[in-house]
Each structure stands twice: as C-alpha cells, then as structure tokens.
Amino acid sequence: MRWEVFRQAKRGDYHKHCGDVHAPDREMATLFAQIQHGRRMTTESLWVVPSEEVTEIDADDTAFGGRTDKAYRWATAYNVDASFAQEVADSEEEQAEVEQSRGDD
Amino acid sequence: MAPLRALADLDDEERAAAESLLFRLADDEFVIAERYTEWQVVAPTLESDLALSNIAQDELGHARVWFDALGELGYSERDLVWERDPGAFRHSTLVELPFAEGDWADPILRGYLYDVAEDLRLDAVAGSDVRELVDPVEKIRSEEEYHLEHAQNWLERLCDDDAGRERVQSAADRLVPHALTLWVPGPAASAIDSSGLRGESLDATRRQWLDTVASFLESLGLTVPLDPGDDPTESLPDSVGSDGNHTDHWPRLHDELTETYRELGRSDVRRLRGEGT
Amino acid sequence: MDIETVKARAGPREFGRADDMPEEYREAATRMLQFHANSEIMGAYLEKPFIRQSPSVDRKLAFSAKVQDEIGHGQLLYRAAEALGVKTREEMLDELARGDGKFLNCFHYEMTDWAETPMIAFFVDGAAMKRQATLKQSSWTPYAHAMDKICFEEGFHVKHGEDIMRELATGSRKEQRLLQEAFDEWWPRILQFFGPTDDRSTHHDFAADVGLKTMTNDELRNQFLNAYVPKARKYGLEIPDEPRIRTDEDGEYYEVVEADLDWDEFFAIAKNEYPEGLDQIDGRATAREAVAWVRDSLTEADAGGPGATASAGGD
Numbered sequence: 153m154r155w156e157v158f159r160q161a162k163r164g165d166y167h168k169h170c171g172d173v174h175a176p177d178r179e180m181a182t183l184f185a186q187i188q189h190g191r192r193m194t195t196e197s198l199w200v201v202p203s204e205e206v207t208e209i210d211a212d213d214t215a216f217g218g219r220t221d222k223a224y225r226w227a228t229a230y231n232v233d234a235s236f237a238q239e240v241a242d243s244e245e246e247q248a249e250v251e252q253s254r255g256d257d
Numbered sequence: 258m259a260p261l262r263a264l265a266d267l268d269d270e271e272r273a274a275a276e277s278l279l280f281r282l283a284d285d286e287f288v289i290a291e292r293y294t295e296w297q298v299v300a301p302t303l304e305s306d307l308a309l310s311n312i313a314q315d316e317l318g319h320a321r322v323w324f325d326a327l328g329e330l331g332y333s334e335r336d337l338v339w340e341r342d343p344g345a346f347r348h349s350t351l352v353e354l355p356f357a358e359g360d361w362a363d364p365i366l367r368g369y370l371y372d373v374a375e376d377l378r379l380d381a382v383a384g385s386d387v388r389e390l391v392d393p394v395e396k397i398r399s400e401e402e403y404h405l406e407h408a409q410n411w412l413e414r415l416c417d418d419d420a421g422r423e424r425v426q427s428a429a430d431r432l433v434p435h436a437l438t439l440w441v442p443g444p445a446a447s448a449i450d451s452s453g454l455r456g457e458s459l460d461a462t463r464r465q466w467l468d469t470v471a472s473f474l475e476s477l478g479l480t481v482p483l484d485p486g487d488d489p490t491e492s493l494p495d496s497v498g499s500d501g502n503h504t505d506h507w508p509r510l511h512d513e514l515t516e517t518y519r520e521l522g523r524s525d526v527r528r529l530r531g532e533g534t
Numbered sequence: 535m536d537i538e539t540v541k542a543r544a545g546p547r548e549f550g551r552a553d554d555m556p557e558e559y560r561e562a563a564t565r566m567l568q569f570h571a572n573s574e575i576m577g578a579y580l581e582k583p584f585i586r587q588s589p590s591v592d593r594k595l596a597f598s599a600k601v602q603d604e605i606g607h608g609q610l611l612y613r614a615a616e617a618l619g620v621k622t623r624e625e626m627l628d629e630l631a632r633g634d635g636k637f638l639n640c641f642h643y644e645m646t647d648w649a650e651t652p653m654i655a656f657f658v659d660g661a662a663m664k665r666q667a668t669l670k671q672s673s674w675t676p677y678a679h680a681m682d683k684i685c686f687e688e689g690f691h692v693k694h695g696e697d698i699m700r701e702l703a704t705g706s707r708k709e710q711r712l713l714q715e716a717f718d719e720w721w722p723r724i725l726q727f728f729g730p731t732d733d734r735s736t737h738h739d740f741a742a743d744v745g746l747k748t749m750t751n752d753e754l755r756n757q758f759l760n761a762y763v764p765k766a767r768k769y770g771l772e773i774p775d776e777p778r779i780r781t782d783e784d785g786e787y788y789e790v791v792e793a794d795l796d797w798d799e800f801f802a803i804a805k806n807e808y809p810e811g812l813d814q815i816d817g818r819a820t821a822r823e824a825v826a827w828v829r830d831s832l833t834e835a836d837a838g839g840p841g842a843t844a845s846a847g848g849d
Contacts, residue, residue, distance in 0.1 A: 164547020215399035230693035239667035243689025299821035301828035310602035359824025526590035
C-alpha cells in the first residue's frame, strides 16, 4: 500500500508534498516516512495519507478559475492607487504576480 | 474551411437575424445569472454557496460576451440592460421565475435544464460562419462543463432519497414547460438558419435536448411531464418570454435590478479598465 | 502545555494542531476566530442585496465575486477555529442563527442605498484589512494561514470599494450629496470598529499575551485613521465635527473623543440586542433553516464518502 507524505519544515509553515512510502499499515507508514523523508531535511511535522485517498483534478480536466474574462476579481482591474495602505498594496502586488503567471488574456 | 465573416460585414437581413439570435443568448444568460445570485449567502453549505456563486458569475460573464457582440451591431450596455424596456427582453420564462425560499431543488434542476440547452446552443452557433458567434464558444464551453457536472451530481444526490426526489419532481413538473420556451422559434428563425448563423435548426436541437434531459431524469426515477412524440407547443406556459411576453415576475425583477441606475439618474455605465488609463 | 509556557513561547505561527494547547488558549482563540468568521458571513449578508442593485454589469460581477470571497473567508476561518477542538463549524453556524454568535458592530446596521456601499466596501473592509494583515503573525498557525489567503484576496475588495466611492464622488451633485450623507451616518460606526479606546501604556489582554494578536486596538485605529482620513478628504468628503477626532502636534496620532460616540448602542450591538442587527440575524436564520433538508441529505451521504473506497484499489 502506498502513502503520500507531506512535510512541514518548521513551525508555522505549510505542509508540502515531498514523496511517498510503501507500507502495509498506518503505523509502519509513519515509521518509514520519518526515515525516508525526515532524516536529513529540516522537519517539524509530517502528514502521511493513503495514496488512494488523494483525489486529483488537473488543468486538463477543468478550467480552474474559468476562461472568460474575470478581471473584476482582481485588484489590478481597479483604477485607484493602492499605495496609501501597505496591506492593500501588498495584496495587489501578490495578485498581479498570480494574474501574470496564469497568463489570462 | 471558409474564413469567418464579421458581424459588421453581414447584410441587413442577416444582421437582423444575428441580432435576434444574440438577444436570446444574452438575455437568457443575464437573467439566469441574476436569479442564481439570490442563493448567495443562503445556499445549504458554505461550499455549495461558493460553487453556485461562481456559476452565477460565469453566466453573467457569458451574457457580457454576447452583449459585446451586440456592441458590434451598435448597442451599448445602456441600451442592452439599463434603459431597455422589460418587454424588449427576449429571454425564456424558465430563467425569470423566482425561487421559493429553501427550494434548492429548483436552482439545481433549472440549472440542469438550462445547461443542457446551453451546451446544444453553443454547438449550434459554433457551426455558424460568423466570428463573433464562433470565437467565444470554446471559452464559454470550458465553464459550462463544470455547470453541467455540478447540476447532474446534485440531482443524483437529491434523488437518492424519496423526500429529495419528490422535491425535484415537483420542480420538474413546474419548470419543464418553461424550459420548452427556450426552443420556441421567433420571427427570425428561418432567417437565422438561412443566414448560416447556426449549424443546427432549433427544432432539431429541441429534440436532442428532450432526449438527453428525459433519459437522464428518468434514470433518476423522475417522470418527465411530456413524451418525445408530443407536440411541444401544447405543453408551453401562457407566456414564452422570447416574444417579449413574460410572466409578471420579470417586470418586478427588472425594476429591482435597475433601481440604483434610475435613482442615481445615471445615463451611462463605466466598464472596468475602460477608461483609457 | 501550561499557560506560562504558552506565554513564554508565544510568537508568530508558533502553535498548531499537533500541540497540546491549554483550554484557556483554545477558548480565547475560538472566540476570536468565531467572531471573525461570523463577521465574514454577516458582512456578506449585508452586501448581498447590492449584487442585484449594482448599476453596471461589471459592478454586479464584482459584488457577486466579493460576496463569494467573504463566504470563502468564513469557510477558512471556521476551519481554523474547528482545529482548536472546541466547537464544530455547524455548532458555530447554529449559534450565529440563534443570535448567540457575535460579529462586528458595523454589520448590525441596515444598508439600503448604493451610496452607502463604499462605507462597508472601502472603510470597513479597509479597517478589517489593517487588522487582518497583523493577524498573519498570530501564534495560532491555522489562523495565520487563513490570513495569508484572505489578505491576498482582500486587496480587490478595498480597491473595488474605493472605485465605487470615486465614481460617486466624481459623479453628479446628487451622487456627491448621497455619498456625504452616507459618510455622516456611517463615520461614527466606523470609528467604533476598533472598539473603545485602550489604555495604551498598561493594557495587555490575554490574546496579546499568548500571541493570538500582535497589535492593540488603539494602534490599529490610529493606523487606519492615518491612511483613511486623507482618502476621505481626497474624495471631497467632509469629516463630521462630531465625533471629534484630534491629532497630536505631529499630526500622527489620532485621538477619538470617546464621549462623542454612542456606547450604549455599541454595547447593545455587542450583545446582539440592536433591532436592525436582530433582523439580519433572524433573516439569515430563516434562510438557513429552509435548506436544512439539503444538509441532512449531505450528512446521510457521508457514509459513501472518503473511506468507503479505501478497500478498493491500492497496492
């Protein structure tokens, strides 16, 4: 049986997928995972999940976020200056990066 | 394949036909979106709320796509929405009916009936030779696939027990006649076909729609209140919408949605990113 | 973990679900998150009618997207609250419906006119965003993680609100007048957003001691006024003479004259006893009850969810 492993490098971080282990049950999966994925990389925590419980939906299956114009969802569409408040400017900047990487037209 | 023509290059008769086609496409999307938004904040769960809100935005976005095509024929958003007489809207009565509070079976079944129809309509206009009709289809369809799957999945779930199935059946008895109005030909029907604006006639599309809808709903243990052989005109409700005759619900809805525009005495609308900055 | 250890270790994103947190911490964090999540839901409830009342297609799309985002924020925050193990999401949503769940003062008032929308969508959201940005440093990691996503989205909300305000402020005289009237009505409520004035030098509450929050209400109110008063003036809004707000000699520290604000109303609201707020709580409760049958059908179906397929497949 295969188990997917997610590692959190330090407190407060997100758990990120880092690989898998083959093991017959949950206990052995955690034993194997801490060696295979936690013996060298800085590790605060691991999540170990049966692979068949992970459901995938990918960009071939669906159009994430849609494909018609959704500019109204983005801070960048509004013609007002965000620089008066750092947190608004930060949000706009983060959105601009994502919007660019999505490559919407 | 022959190159696509632009709407602006059509002759007068073809333009009138294209207008007629576009008004129905746009108005159906616009009004169903308006109704869907009524479920925002009051859907059964937070997740289902997010999903239906998204569908509403998709449909409103599709309305905007077709409004933009009408823009090529000289119409502004003001003409199309804010200052148009409610009697000049061409949508089907299916999309204008209000929801009863808590009747989640209604938006789900209505969405299903509408999404199957929209899918077939998109096929039909994709078979035309007019750029503004063909170009948006692929993007719109990518969103419609989700809508259809969403509706089917919910219907299967709701029909899983007797109480839920009864609610869906009651929605079907009420809504299917109104859904048939999507296929009522308007005065421009033959001009639309002869101008090559759709690859498939309205009548053929209706038959496909009924086949699809009936076989799916019957597979869920529901009864569809008409047979494929029946004359659909006999099952139509009193008003069909697309000829400008609507139920009383429509003028009320139109009045509500144009209220701010009128109260503020606006005479135009601003588009996002539309200010030349 | 005992409370002294928590206080000693308290820092940004220090604690998570794997930590054995003391009850006092879990309850304080639940209270804070539940209040925050409830506020997202009731804010969405207040703004929803303006999806219909938007005067352009783009505004309608934006309002729908914004209300959708807020429900999404509620979803994230209830999850961060649930992770504390005190209450389930359903319990919190039921408490909100019963009138036991608390939420922000500004969402207890009615909003009926378009010209009022920037009061929530710009000023209140702007104030909320000030607070939320600091909560990225919360010691409860699920809270901080929810804030990452919420702050990412909120920039759209505040800019959308400002854009509506700009359109009104540069519109007809009537629009300008309606905007000023809305501002006069909402300004005192907005000033109360951050609650009564703290004693800046000595006041430390429990949530600050354990790192759940990192800034006092006074600091946040002051930052907010520093950024948003000039914005209001930029759009030609006159700041009402009362409630009085004074600045110090450098013009950097704002003091709100507390006696000019209606604290009886504020505390009635805090107890869910304000009539308009009660109407909104009850309106939402009725709508929630009406779809209880759908939630029941989902719960029954849970048996066929994850786990049901676990015996199939695998290797």
